[in-house]
Amino acid sequence: MKPLYCLFLTFIVLAVSACMPAGLRKEQSAISSGKSNTVFSRSLDPAEARKREAHGYSQQEINNLLINKTVLFVGFGFSNQIAFYKADGASYLWFPNNKVPVIGTWNMPDNKTICFSYPQAKPTKGPQCTSFLNWNFMAIDRVGGDVFSLGSGNIPRVLERNIIYKNLEEVRQQKGTPWGK
Numbered sequence: 344m345k346p347l348y349c350l351f352l353t354f355i356v357l358a359v360s361a362c363m364p365a366g367l368r369k370e371q372s373a374i375s376s377g378k379s380n381t382v383f384s385r386s387l388d389p390a391e392a393r394k395r396e397a398h399g400y401s402q403q404e405i406n407n408l409l410i411n412k413t414v415l416f417v418g419f420g421f422s423n424q425i426a427f428y429k430a431d432g433a434s435y436l437w438f439p440n441n442k443v444p445v446i447g448t449w450n451m452p453d454n455k456t457i458c459f460s461y462p463q464a465k466p467t468k469g470p471q472c473t474s475f476l477n478w479n480f481m482a483i484d485r486v487g488g489d490v491f492s493l494g495s496g497n498i499p500r501v502l503e504r505n506i507i508y509k510n511l512e513e514v515r516q517q518k519g520t521p522w523g524k
Contacts (some may be wrong), residue, residue, distance in 0.1 A: 395455070413487075444493045
């Protein structure tokens with residue numbers, strides 16, 4: 344792995360751990376003992392990362408992880424982001440405080456890289472690409488289908504900033520954990 348990439352992932356994991364509220368820190372302790380399975384239990388196996396950097400993902404793995412899936416991410420600023428990715432390359436992002444999804448496109452120029460373009464996002468800099476390994480690592484939950492109907496151009500409600508959801512069911516039930524509480 345590239346040293347800067349490792350440093351970046353380490354920073355994200357440390358920042359999330361250091362800033363999580365007491366209730367989630369307790370849950371993280373349970374994770375260490377093998378009694379819980381949440382976003383904070385995830386880790387990136389270095390051997391797996393090296394394999395993926397060298398060989399990428401098969402088309403079947405890409406289909407299973409991305410195509411026609413609603414995906415939950417822990418975003419920067421410690422808020423969740425939710426996206427739906429259609430097989431035709433359309434992408435719909437549900438960001439905190441937005442009243443409509445951000446509509447864009449995704450493509451994979453190879454089996455290691457995923458690129459996104461969101462013309463309505465400001466400032467628009469053209470396609471933004473990342474490794475599929477990084478994208479997959481940041482995805483904390485995914486389910487088949489457009490479970491929040493983001494492809495309709497609407498969102499079910501405005502997501503609050505600083506509310507963390509551990510899975511898409513918590514999003515559906517509006518049972519997230521506030522940061523700092």
